[in-house]
Amino acid sequence: MTIQEILFWVLSAVALLCGLGVIFSRNPINSVLFLITTFFAISGHYILMNAQFLAIVNIIVYAGAIMVLFLFVIMLMNLNGDVEPQKSRLLQFAGVLSGGMLFLVILAALKQVNVTQESVLVATDIGLIRNLGQKLFTDFVVPFELSSILFLSAMVGAVLIGKKH
């Protein structure tokens, strides 16, 4: 096994186990910490695929900003495992069963797909900041500007909703 395969399996195991930890831990704080670990594992996958820009953005935006926001909200509400609402065992079992069925169905559907190129380990540098920046400011400059308007409106909306009245 090459070092890349070992890293792939380790990161995949971490991502899946922590993803399961997110949905099965009773304390919401633990869920948030598990989710942060999952995001770090996914960032590791991005680095493995040489998508360095997205790896950094994933850490800064998701693990940094969004999850801190979640942590703040949970701490603000003083949620813990004792006041955590639980669905009945039957409904939980039904949820796990339907999720597993979805997993099987998608896998069965994707098994029919013939992927022409076998490997994703083609050595490319498309994920570097230089290339993505050029792409972003030439081909995708209109969506980029529109997303700034989206951000502004989301910010105004969040402040407006969260305001006491």
Next chain:
Amino acid sequence: MPIQYYIFLSVALFSIGVMGVLMRRNAIIIFMCIELMLNAVNLLMVAFSKMYGDSAAQVFVFFIMVVAAAEVAVGLAIIVMMYRNVHSVDINILNRLKN
């Protein structure tokens, strides 16, 4: 790495997110599971972009992250507002939007 492994991993992560949405009652955890599903899609898109040597998909992943950040800001504001009114994040209580 064969692309099949990445497909397998992404579908597994997505299904974990769906499971979480179906089996939890805490609105914040459901929100976090949605983030997990978005990240599974992002991972698959980066894998495909790597496979085809096209950077457009990575730009789209960037936009997905932007939209997710905006969504989290508004969604958490709504949850905080509802918590202020009904003192709970239980979706069985939150499903009554009237009163």
